[in-house]
Amino acid sequence: xxxxLQSDRTAAGAxxxxxxxxxxxxxYSVSVDLAYHLAHLRPRDRRSRESTPxxxxxxxxxxxxxxxxxxxxNIEPPPVRLADGCDVYGxxxxxxxxxxxxxxxxxxxxxxxxxxxxxxxxxxxxxPWEQARTALEYAVGAPFRPEIEFVYASxxxxxxxxxxEYAAISFPPGRTVLAGAIELMGRIRRDFAxxxxxxxxxxxxxxxxxGRSGVCQDFAHVMIGxxxxxxxxxxxxxxxxxxxxxxxxxxxxxxxSHAWVSVHCPPFGWVDLDPTNDVIVDTGHxxxxxxxxxxxxxxxxxxxxxxxxxxxxxxVSVLPEVRPSG
Numbered sequence: 001x002x003x004x005l006q007s008d009r010t011a012a013g014a015x016x017x018x019x020x021x022x023x024x025x026x027x028y029s030v031s032v033d034l035a036y037h038l039a040h041l042r043p044r045d046r047r048s049r050e051s052t053p054x055x056x057x058x059x060x061x062x063x064x065x066x067x068x069x070x071x072x073x074n075i076e077p078p079p080v081r082l083a084d085g086c087d088v089y090g091x092x093x094x095x096x097x098x099x100x101x102x103x104x105x106x107x108x109x110x111x112x113x114x115x116x117x118x119x120x121x122x123x124x125x126x127x128p129w130e131q132a133r134t135a136l137e138y139a140v141g142a143p144f145r146p147e148i149e150f151v152y153a154s155x156x157x158x159x160x161x162x163x164x165e166y167a168a169i170s171f172p173p174g175r176t177v178l179a180g181a182i183e184l185m186g187r188i189r190r191d192f193a194x195x196x197x198x199x200x201x202x203x204x205x206x207x208x209x210x211g212r213s214g215v216c217q218d219f220a221h222v223m224i225g226x227x228x229x230x231x232x233x234x235x236x237x238x239x240x241x242x243x244x245x246x247x248x249x250x251x252x253x254x255x256x257s258h259a260w261v262s263v264h265c266p267p268f269g270w271v272d273l274d275p276t277n278d279v280i281v282d283t284g285h286x287x288x289x290x291x292x293x294x295x296x297x298x299x300x301x302x303x304x305x306x307x308x309x310x311x312x313x314x315x316v317s318v319l320p321e322v323r324p325s326g
Contacts, residue, residue: 015067016283019110020112020317021111022109022299022316023108023313023316026104026106028310032098034304035102037095037300038093038094038301039109039300040298043287046067065116070111074107075096079096080099081096082097090290091289101306117283118272120280126179126268129176129177130173130174132177136232151233156205156293157205157221157228163206163229164229178265181271184226185278188223189275189277190278192212193212194214194276198214199217205218216274224236224293232264234263235262236259236292236293236297237262237287238287238290239258239259241277260274
């Protein structure tokens, strides 16, 4: 079933265009009688700022360079009910339910996304990290700053002294926020091993930190935890990596959903950094959703009745669109 189809018929700009396909297929050992699911599968669009409940949160690198040209969501078996909405962070949501017995579930999201090169900021031109931290501290009567929400602990990223001590090495007195964040990103890439089977979704951040191994979700949580423990604002970004690029080495985390970090770096705003690959995010990353941690942006979750053990197959591809020459 084509449960949702939305397309922008206007001509694309001069950016690179990619087709993203994300499949989640469940096979149940016992039929499921009833199921309710919530999906974060529609990539973000820079124009979503117009409808975001808190538009200040939508500003930043993750949106300014990304344009959603088309989106299609196919669900088998067809859902009885389906609705689209938006969460407090401006992420697109889809709710759907199935009320008849089913032995499997296939959810396939297909997107066409245009990415423009991002602005490259001079790390030395951002504010000293102590100044940025002070600006985010609570003060009676001070104006509301939306980035403050991303300074505090969240369910997947508690504030730990171990993470603060690790991050503090990258933030000596007077270093700017962006320069320190870039160094911290590089240290995580060097110090941690990417091992897909070493952690699970429920693995605590300190366990991944102690083992110095994990996947992109763990690397993002470690970096966010260290930054927040220093009093800086950091967000969790979920999305996708370009599967292949001519003449470029394959990035770690392709062929699966990916995660990276968005750091608030005055006066530039939010700057996206990928600790799994030690790169400043540019035209190889497609942003799907933004939140405090993984729990806010899970691609697909739900509540089911009547199932026993099940298997899950996840497949992701991000390929450049081939444009006709001439």
